[in-house]
Amino acid sequence: MSQYSWPDPATRPLLGKSISRVDGPAKSSGRAKYTYDYNPQGLLAGNILRCPYAHARITSIDTSAAEKMPGVKAVVVIQKPGSEIFWAGDEVVGVAAVDEGTAEDAMRAIKVVYEVLPHFVSDAEPPKTVAADTGPVSSDDFQDMEENQVPDDEVIAAIQKRGVSFKPEEKDYESMKGMGVEPAVIAALRKAKFVPAEAKQKSPYKKTGLQTTGAPDKAFASAAATVEGVYGVPCIVHSCLETHGSASEWNSDKELVVHISTQNVSGIAAQMAEPLNVPAGSINVLQQNVGGGFGSKFSADRWDINTANLSKAAAGKPVKNMLDRRAEFEVAGMRPSAYARVKIAADKDGKLVAWDSRSWGTGGVGGGGTPPLPYIFEIPNQRKQNTAISTNQGSARAWRAPNHPQAALITMSAIEDLAAKLKMDPLEFISRNLEIAGPRAQTYREEFAIADEMMGWKKNWHQRGDKTPGNIKRGMGLSMHTWGGRGHNSDCDLTIHPDGSVEIKMGTQDLGTGARTIITIVAADTLGIPMERVNLLYGNNRYPQSGGSGGSTTSGGVTSSTRRAAVDARDALFAKVAPALKAQPEELEAVDGTVRVKSDTSRSLLWKEACAKIGAVPLTVRGKNPDKEKPPDLTNSGVGGVQMADVSVDIETGMVRVNKMVAVQDCGLVVDVKTASSQVYGALIMGISYALYEEKILDPVTGRVLNPNLEFYRLAGLSDIGELQVHMMTGKGYDERGVIGLAEPPVVSPGASISNAVANAIGVRVPFLPLTPDRVLEALDEAGGSHG
Amino acid sequence: MKDDDAHPRETTLGFSRRDFIKISAVTAAVPLVLGTKVVEAAGEEVTIHGPGKVPVTLNVNGKKLSAELEPRVTLLDAMREQFDLTGAKRVCDRGACGACTVLLDGKPVYACSVLAIDAQGAKITTIEALAEGDALSPVMQAFVAHDAQQCGFCTPGFVVATTHFLQQHPKPSAEDIRHGLSGNYCRCGTYDGIRAVALAGGKQS
Numbered sequence: 001m002s003q004y005s006w007p008d009p010a011t012r013p014l015l016g017k018s019i020s021r022v023d024g025p026a027k028s029s030g031r032a033k034y035t036y037d038y039n040p041q042g043l044l045a046g047n048i049l050r051c052p053y054a055h056a057r058i059t060s061i062d063t064s065a066a067e068k069m070p071g072v073k074a075v076v077v078i079q080k081p082g083s084e085i086f087w088a089g090d091e092v093v094g095v096a097a098v099d100e101g102t103a104e105d106a107m108r109a110i111k112v113v114y115e116v117l118p119h120f121v122s123d124a125e126p127p128k129t130v131a132a133d134t135g136p137v138s139s140d141d142f143q144d145m146e147e148n149q150v151p152d153d154e155v156i157a158a159i160q161k162r163g164v165s166f167k168p169e170e171k172d173y174e175s176m177k178g179m180g181v182e183p184a185v186i187a188a189l190r191k192a193k194f195v196p197a198e199a200k201q202k203s204p205y206k207k208t209g210l211q212t213t214g215a216p217d218k219a220f221a222s223a224a225a226t227v228e229g230v231y232g233v234p235c236i237v238h239s240c241l242e243t244h245g246s247a248s249e250w251n252s253d254k255e256l257v258v259h260i261s262t263q264n265v266s267g268i269a270a271q272m273a274e275p276l277n278v279p280a281g282s283i284n285v286l287q288q289n290v291g292g293g294f295g296s297k298f299s300a301d302r303w304d305i306n307t308a309n310l311s312k313a314a315a316g317k318p319v320k321n322m323l324d325r326r327a328e329f330e331v332a333g334m335r336p337s338a339y340a341r342v343k344i345a346a347d348k349d350g351k352l353v354a355w356d357s358r359s360w361g362t363g364g365v366g367g368g369g370t371p372p373l374p375y376i377f378e379i380p381n382q383r384k385q386n387t388a389i390s391t392n393q394g395s396a397r398a399w400r401a402p403n404h405p406q407a408a409l410i411t412m413s414a415i416e417d418l419a420a421k422l423k424m425d426p427l428e429f430i431s432r433n434l435e436i437a438g439p440r441a442q443t444y445r446e447e448f449a450i451a452d453e454m455m456g457w458k459k460n461w462h463q464r465g466d467k468t469p470g471n472i473k474r475g476m477g478l479s480m481h482t483w484g485g486r487g488h489n490s491d492c493d494l495t496i497h498p499d500g501s502v503e504i505k506m507g508t509q510d511l512g513t514g515a516r517t518i519i520t521i522v523a524a525d526t527l528g529i530p531m532e533r534v535n536l537l538y539g540n541n542r543y544p545q546s547g548g549s550g551g552s553t554t555s556g557g558v559t560s561s562t563r564r565a566a567v568d569a570r571d572a573l574f575a576k577v578a579p580a581l582k583a584q585p586e587e588l589e590a591v592d593g594t595v596r597v598k599s600d601t602s603r604s605l606l607w608k609e610a611c612a613k614i615g616a617v618p619l620t621v622r623g624k625n626p627d628k629e630k631p632p633d634l635t636n637s638g639v640g641g642v643q644m645a646d647v648s649v650d651i652e653t654g655m656v657r658v659n660k661m662v663a664v665q666d667c668g669l670v671v672d673v674k675t676a677s678s679q680v681y682g683a684l685i686m687g688i689s690y691a692l693y694e695e696k697i698l699d700p701v702t703g704r705v706l707n708p709n710l711e712f713y714r715l716a717g718l719s720d721i722g723e724l725q726v727h728m729m730t731g732k733g734y735d736e737r738g739v740i741g742l743a744e745p746p747v748v749s750p751g752a753s754i755s756n757a758v759a760n761a762i763g764v765r766v767p768f769l770p771l772t773p774d775r776v777l778e779a780l781d782e783a784g785g786s787h788g
Numbered sequence: 789m790k791d792d793d794a795h796p797r798e799t800t801l802g803f804s805r806r807d808f809i810k811i812s813a814v815t816a817a818v819p820l821v822l823g824t825k826v827v828e829a830a831g832e833e834v835t836i837h838g839p840g841k842v843p844v845t846l847n848v849n850g851k852k853l854s855a856e857l858e859p860r861v862t863l864l865d866a867m868r869e870q871f872d873l874t875g876a877k878r879v880c881d882r883g884a885c886g887a888c889t890v891l892l893d894g895k896p897v898y899a900c901s902v903l904a905i906d907a908q909g910a911k912i913t914t915i916e917a918l919a920e921g922d923a924l925s926p927v928m929q930a931f932v933a934h935d936a937q938q939c940g941f942c943t944p945g946f947v948v949a950t951t952h953f954l955q956q957h958p959k960p961s962a963e964d965i966r967h968g969l970s971g972n973y974c975r976c977g978t979y980d981g982i983r984a985v986a987l988a989g990g991k992q993s
Contacts, residue, residue: 241974710973717970718970
């Protein structure tokens with residue numbers, strides 16, 4: 001029986017070391033090609049005329065002038081007259097022309113008349129008079145809940161309590177399953193009581209029922225300390241540097257080649273097949289590099305379908321349409337906002353006893369996400385209620401660790417405020433509550449001890465409000481986070497050629513996380529050969545399918561399938577080589593570029609000599625994840641991480657500077673310390689960016705985004721980040737858990753830890769991110785104008 | 789297309805930089821001719837190009853490259869679309885992010901904010917010319933060694949900017965780096981590695 005388990009530290013030459021990313025040279029030299037760079041002979045420029053109103057109905061469209069313009073090759077109406085449009089920037093007419101300038105001129109020549117309808121874009125606190133949604137769950141309600149990743153137990157509770165006003169058929173259940181709806185939710189739907197829909201008052205607010213656990217009133221009444229606060233984060237935009245988009249080319253009526261900027265190479269064809277009316281198998285999806293995704297690039301979008309339609313209308317010529325920056329801001333996804341009024345209480349020993357939250361937020365027309373409140377801590381007595389607000393703006397998409405950064409900001413801020421009221425060091429306060437911190441409690445304990453050392457927390461922490469004279473106040477804050485990250489489904493083919501070269505084919509993608517590097521490391525490590533010998537072919541849906549890169553599921557998935565394939569290929573090679581070494585296959589090992597007998601290493605063949613024994617036909621095996629027939633499970637779920645921030649705040653200008661941040665992170669077995677650490681550094685930087693600068697601002701009058709560009713939607717720059725330190729948990733207690741992805745967890749805590757550090761520095765809470773100078777000064781003013 | 793009071797809800801596109809460039813030329817009321825014309829504006833002689841295509845010759849990486857381009861075409865778009873020099877990236881397309889950084893007569897500029905016709909006569913150096921054949925430049929090698937890249941979309945711009953910065957500051961201080969490398973954005977968050985590249989003077993360790 002082959003041994004698939006991850007090798008011990010003593011017998012893994014590459015795995016767990018610090019290795020430079022294999023695609024580094026191509027990227028740093030500018031040779032790496034992205035979808036945006038695709039530029040074949042005869043490429044036509046695609047573009048889209050977008051609706052300028054946040055809510056409107058199309059009255060008429062006249063494309064005749066545009067169609068007659070020289071250089072215009074195709075004009076395709078995307079939404080016909082009569083269509084209702086729900087957000088500014090939505091697609092109306094597509095154009096393909098010989099160059100971008102001509103396409104822009106053509107769009108100006110298209111006449112669209114709209115009936116403008118009233119819009120609503122505010123995610124301010126809902127009026128108290130909004131009643132809870134008690135009627136049956138409609139099909140729309142259900143889809144909104146699933147898209148917004150409302151926790152399964154809440155979905156099930158709503159279905160059971162309220163009934164449903166729709167009757168799914170068997171094929172609907174199948175498609176739900178395909179979209180990842182949990183079996184328990186489907187089971188609840190099957191059993192649900194059918195309740196006919198009642199006529200509802202049109203309202204942008206959807207309020208859940210009040211959820212109560214334990215006896216919150218009693219717990220608050222007898223608590224030693226209670227604080228109340230309001231906290232929140234606005235909508236922010238992924239801002240991928242490579243905008244969304246694709247290039248399409250029809251080789252015949254039935255053969256489509258799509259180059260697309262995506263996190264989901266293997267999943268795109270199935271999404272394009274139906275709207276284009278071609279079999280998915282006839283669509284070849286290609287991508288070598290992607291300029292950022294962060295959760296926003298899983299789908300073939302309407303603009304991608306349009307690009308394929310434009311190509312078809314232009315006799316199959318290649319058409320490329322990458323979104324311009326404004327469209328990227330308006331239609332290509334965002335992170336939902338989340339705000340909450342929170343009441344939290346502890347007993348005299350500093351143990352959390354009660355939680356009450358009324359949260360709200362928006363994720364566009366479909367409402368908002370439901371942050372898992374309270375985050376991490378299973379506080380025994382709780383009462384909570386969430387209101388999702390439907391707004392006329394482009395829909396939210398998954399943004400690294402959906403709902404977690406918002407939940408962490410709300411929960412960890414409330415906890416820090418409570419600790420401050422108790423005049424207790426929050427690190428001490430949290431330590432006293434780790435027993436209700438869920439399955440990763442011990443991980444947090446170990447990590448906080450390391451973070452304390454790295455930050456000098458216990459040595460330098462002071463009570464809330466830096467008493468140092470002058471206008472610069474310094475403070476520290478902390479936060480913690482968790483995430484699942486179990487490896488996704490992944491198949492790969494690994495081939496050992498008789499000349500000793502090794503090839504892996506996998507329909508996956510590398511978002512810059514190091515996926516390509518860790519696949520190569522695992523194969524080379526298992527086969528005992530240098531990484532240069534492994535040729536990884538990926539970014540093509542004709543290769544064995546691998547899941548989309550989301551939810552930190554790629555690392556676990558691709559390394560598990562690669563490990564199984566490499567072990568099987570190696571053992572098949574051993575069987576071919578054993579007679580020549582006068583040994584049994586199980587007595588062989590592949591080490592240092594040789595295949596040799598474990599007990600007598602003088603009986604050895606060079607890798608290339610060994611591979612020559614394969615014969616004329618290369619040896620190809622399929623590796624899979626999961627694969628119950630080839631245990632053990634090589635991936636796992638559930639990680640913990642902690643972060644601390646040290647900031648300075650100028651109380652005269654309101655400017656916040658990050659002096660230092662530390663991150664201590666667990667992700668099971670670390671395959672490559674270098675790219676894993678980079679992922680955490682990157683998350684800290686992205687976190688500093690959203691903590692201090694990022695906010696998608698909508699104009700209530702026009703309903704449009706006021707800062708749809710990189711001058712006024714500010715990202716952190718190199719001068720904004722302070723000193724950063726990252727520590728990856730490795731060794732016993734971590735390695736044996738298997739490989740777990742890392743993209744989500746470290747981006748959860750920066751907002752909370754920085755907000756807490758600011759509160760510790762200036763003595764008052766700045767309730768909302770980003771912590772801009774005006775918000776800092778306003779918080780100081782409300783606290784009594786102690787500055788200036 | 790004009791705004792027409794009878795059809796107040798007809799759409800027009802937003803007012804983009806390219807509109808501005810084009811409108812400036814049109815306001816000068818020059819007939820549609822190929823080539824250039826000199827007119828007087830605000831008391832000074834001004835050369836008018838376009839608005840049709842005009843011959844443009846650029847000196848890029850030591851080679852003369854020619855194309856027929858509308859005057860509104862930026863240096864960035866000319867390089868990427870006409871000459872397949874795709875190392876410089878189009879990201880913000882309005883001089884905010886630095887992903888399109890190239891050297892113009894040895895100085896870093898945002899190629900999205902320079903018109904191709906205005907870049908004629910200047911010596912243009914792109915990321916493609918900084919690599920020595922297949923071998924990486926020392927700064928590129930340092931980017932790999934310090935893992936100063938993730939998705940890589942901002943990387944060519946950062947490599948050009950860092951290369952120039954290190955020529956000016958071979959042994960930069962932390963403060964020099966903060967000032968000198970603030971003109972480029974990265975979304976994945978690779979600044980820590982880039983800072984390490986600069987602190988090491990562009991060396992691998």
